[in-house]
Amino acid sequence: MKLIENWFSERYSDNLELSFRIKDLLLSVKTDYQRIDVFDTYDFGTLLTIDGTVQMTQFDEYVYHEMITMVPASFLNENYSGKALIIGGGDGGAARRLLDVGFKQIVNVEIDNHVVEVSKRFYPDLASSFSDPRVKLIIGDGIEYARTTSEKFDIVIIDSTDPEGPAEGLFSEEFYANVEKLLTDDGVMVTQSGSPYYQPHALKMAVSGMGKVFGSVRTYVAFIPTYPSGFWSFTMGSRKGLGKVRELPTGRYFNSEVLEGCMKLPEFVKKLINEIT
Amino acid sequence: MKLIENWFSERYSDNLELSFRIKDLLLSVKTDYQRIDVFDTYDFGTLLTIDGTVQMTQFDEYVYHEMITMVPASFLNENYSGKALIIGGGDGGAARRLLDVGFKQIVNVEIDNHVVEVSKRFYPDLASSFSDPRVKLIIGDGIEYARTTSEKFDIVIIDSTDPEGPAEGLFSEEFYANVEKLLTDDGVMVTQSGSPYYQPHALKMAVSGMGKVFGSVRTYVAFIPTYPSGFWSFTMGSRKGLGKVRELPTGRYFNSEVLEGCMKLPEFVKKLINEIT
Numbered sequence: 160m161k162l163i164e165n166w167f168s169e170r171y172s173d174n175l176e177l178s179f180r181i182k183d184l185l186l187s188v189k190t191d192y193q194r195i196d197v198f199d200t201y202d203f204g205t206l207l208t209i210d211g212t213v214q215m216t217q218f219d220e221y222v223y224h225e226m227i228t229m230v231p232a233s234f235l236n237e238n239y240s241g242k243a244l245i246i247g248g249g250d251g252g253a254a255r256r257l258l259d260v261g262f263k264q265i266v267n268v269e270i271d272n273h274v275v276e277v278s279k280r281f282y283p284d285l286a287s288s289f290s291d292p293r294v295k296l297i298i299g300d301g302i303e304y305a306r307t308t309s310e311k312f313d314i315v316i317i318d319s320t321d322p323e324g325p326a327e328g329l330f331s332e333e334f335y336a337n338v339e340k341l342l343t344d345d346g347v348m349v350t351q352s353g354s355p356y357y358q359p360h361a362l363k364m365a366v367s368g369m370g371k372v373f374g375s376v377r378t379y380v381a382f383i384p385t386y387p388s389g390f391w392s393f394t395m396g397s398r399k400g401l402g403k404v405r406e407l408p409t410g411r412y413f414n415s416e417v418l419e420g421c422m423k424l425p426e427f428v429k430k431l432i433n434e435i436t
Numbered sequence: 437m438k439l440i441e442n443w444f445s446e447r448y449s450d451n452l453e454l455s456f457r458i459k460d461l462l463l464s465v466k467t468d469y470q471r472i473d474v475f476d477t478y479d480f481g482t483l484l485t486i487d488g489t490v491q492m493t494q495f496d497e498y499v500y501h502e503m504i505t506m507v508p509a510s511f512l513n514e515n516y517s518g519k520a521l522i523i524g525g526g527d528g529g530a531a532r533r534l535l536d537v538g539f540k541q542i543v544n545v546e547i548d549n550h551v552v553e554v555s556k557r558f559y560p561d562l563a564s565s566f567s568d569p570r571v572k573l574i575i576g577d578g579i580e581y582a583r584t585t586s587e588k589f590d591i592v593i594i595d596s597t598d599p600e601g602p603a604e605g606l607f608s609e610e611f612y613a614n615v616e617k618l619l620t621d622d623g624v625m626v627t628q629s630g631s632p633y634y635q636p637h638a639l640k641m642a643v644s645g646m647g648k649v650f651g652s653v654r655t656y657v658a659f660i661p662t663y664p665s666g667f668w669s670f671t672m673g674s675r676k677g678l679g680k681v682r683e684l685p686t687g688r689y690f691n692s693e694v695l696e697g698c699m700k701l702p703e704f705v706k707k708l709i710n711e712i713t
Contacts, residue, residue: 168455172479173457173478174456174457174477174478174479175454175455175456175457175479175480176454176455177452177453177454177455178445178452178453178454178455179451179452180450180451180452200451201450201451202449202451202452203452219633222702354661356496356659356661357661380659382633382657382659382665382666382667382702384631384633384634384665384666384667388659388661388666389659389661389665389666389667390659390661390666409703410703411703411704412702412703412704413702413703414702414703414706416700416701417700417701417702417703419696419697419700420696420697420698420699420700421697421700422697423693423694423696423697423698423700424693424694425499425659425689425690425691425694426686426687426688426689426690426691426694427688427689429691
């Protein structure tokens with residue numbers, strides 16, 4: 160007798176999909192902004208999807224969260240003030256890593272309160288950052304926040320979904336210009352910028368928009384097995400280029416060698432970037 | 437009306453699979469060694485599988501073939517003799533790249549003639565290497581060849597399937613010891629060693645077996661989207677460690693930055709390797 164199997168499939172395109180065998184659907188909720196599903200999987204622990212797209216799994220969330228925080232944090236000088244802004248990141252994972260590496264004041268602006276609530280229930284280790292007194296959680300529109308706040312930050316992290324739907328404005332030149340104004344002199348912004356293999360448009364939007372605003376734009380990459388193609392890019396912007404490197408503690412993925420290696424880009428990625436700049 | 441769709445799915449484990457939408461099954465043959473299928477896909481061109489495992493697609497074969505040849509070839513000194521041995525690699529892709537970077541004499545030992553025939557038909561660009569006078573194709577057992585030949589090579593490339601079934605012997609200490617004897621003084625061997633995320637046993641077999649035979653063992657990695665997890669490892673062995681770097685032409689993936697970056701390993705991979713050595 161063949162038992163019925165349950166699978167969650169992410170359709171990467173009309174012609175490619177990755178499927179996870181699941182034990183159970185733990186939660187499914189349609190919010191004002193998006194649909195959130197949480198699955199209990201066999202090999203990847205708890206899996207969170209937004210609008211059918213894998214956001215994170217217990218198995219490999221550390222790669223994304225270490226790389227989106229520790230790489231830019233490596234380029235702050237020793238006198239940095241310790242202030243960070245996270246736009247998106249309602250799971251708390253990015254704030255968690257910033258606290259771990261010594262940030263003193265973090266503002267986290269997440270548009271959808273349900274993401275926070277879901278994370279508190281299913282990823283308590285990550286969401287614990289929201290009960291830390293150093294973290295101020297604002298439920299609101301990050302684009303509006305960036306346009307209107309007068310605060311300054313060493314780092315601004317755009318931890319968003321891909322540039323379709325609610326996150327599209329987070330890949331625009333206008334938004335990047337507002338973020339630039341929030342940075343301290345030596346500050347760095349970073350955004351996730353998609354898979355260079357399957358979503359070159361996300362990388363192009365980030366590099367092209369940031370290129371018009373920042374003196375220096377640098378893309379780096381990481382191996383994230385549960386994201387499309389397993390090959391993920393992040394793009395950093397700074398006014399004067401990235402300076403001397405501060406030694407950070409080693410993570411589960413991040414180390415000082417990874418910091419060096421992640422900016423050495425395959426030729427086809429360099430070409431994608433050169434077509435724009 | 438919903439049209440019927442055809443998909444090929446590779447089951448990475450009981451709990452994870454990657455599926456490609458296909459236009460057609462072009463060929464399916466059961467040989468003495470394995471089952472070979474060739475599909476025409478929508479997004480990846482012609483896709484070759486062996487025993488249900490993706491071996492290559494037109495879309496991304498260049499990554500694997502450049503990285504398994506150009507990285508070790510970068511470490512040969514200017515006086516190298518230009519001789520290479522490929523074990524496996526019946527598609528001709530590795531030989532193709534070695535010819536492109538100036539090798540003068542290549543012995544390619546493939547156990548299954550059907551792989552060669554299939555490649556001639558569906559990947560003529562790669563299989564063209566077999567009609568080059570610098571390439572000698574031997575249909576036979578690579579393990580036996582390595583045990584008995586008296587020839588010497590600058591590079592020995594193990595371009596095999598994973599260490600289950602016919603390729604298992606290609607991950608053994610005994611085999612590596614025989615390969616070591618075939619190398620010139622400054623020679624390098626390289627083997628594909630699987631996904632560190634999903635097949636740590638392949639990496640462990642390679643590193644541990646080669647560690648008993650070679651003075652120096654170095655693992656490097658590449659982003660291959662159609663292989664499990666998208667994160668692939670290769671492991672090199674040499675007697676004295678890897679010397680001065682020779683400048684090779686830029687490929688579509690490979691360049692001098694990739695050469696530097698590909699050996700900067702994520703912390704969890706370093707730990708996997710340190711557990712062994």
